[in-house]
Amino acid sequence: MDEPLPGVDGRRRLPVSNVGDQVVCLFxxxxxxxxxxxxxxxxxxxxxxxxxxxxxxxxxxxxIVWANAGDPYEVQVVDGRSGNVLECGHGRPGEAPQAE
Structure with a gap:
């Protein structure tokens, strides 16, 4: 696997791509x-x-990605194209279980 990409602020970035033809869940x-x-x-x-x-x-x-160092509240997931920060549940299909 490739090394995570360093970001401008020094935080590492780990790209996750769906290269298949089905929806994939990133936890x-x-x-x-x-x-x-x-x-x-x-x-x-x-x-x-x-x-x-x-x-x-x-x-x-x-x-499933574990961020094993740093403050877990500071971990972000962003859209690879727009750079927008995504919220938990982004793109969740209707039949997927809802978080409580």
Whole structure:
């Protein structure tokens, strides 16, 4: 896997792309936030520290990213095209379970 890209502010960025033809869920831990990628869409996970350590797990239609260093409240997920910060549940299909 490629090294996360360094950002302008020194925080690392980890791009996650959906290169398949089905919707994929990106879970960001430790809070279990969900972001749903359409085919050909890329989101970027930005660490909450200058030099975070990411770990990544993959199951059939889910990618789970753990930000293992820094303040977890500072971790952001942004749209790879627009750079806009995404909210938890972005793109969530109607049949997906809702967070409580």
């Amino acid at each position: 960001v831990e430790p809070f279990g936030e969900d972001f749903w990628l359409q085919p050909e869409e890329t989101f970027v996970v930005i660490g909450g520290a200058v030099d975070p350590e990411f770990s990544v797990s993959v199951i059939s239609d889910h990618v």
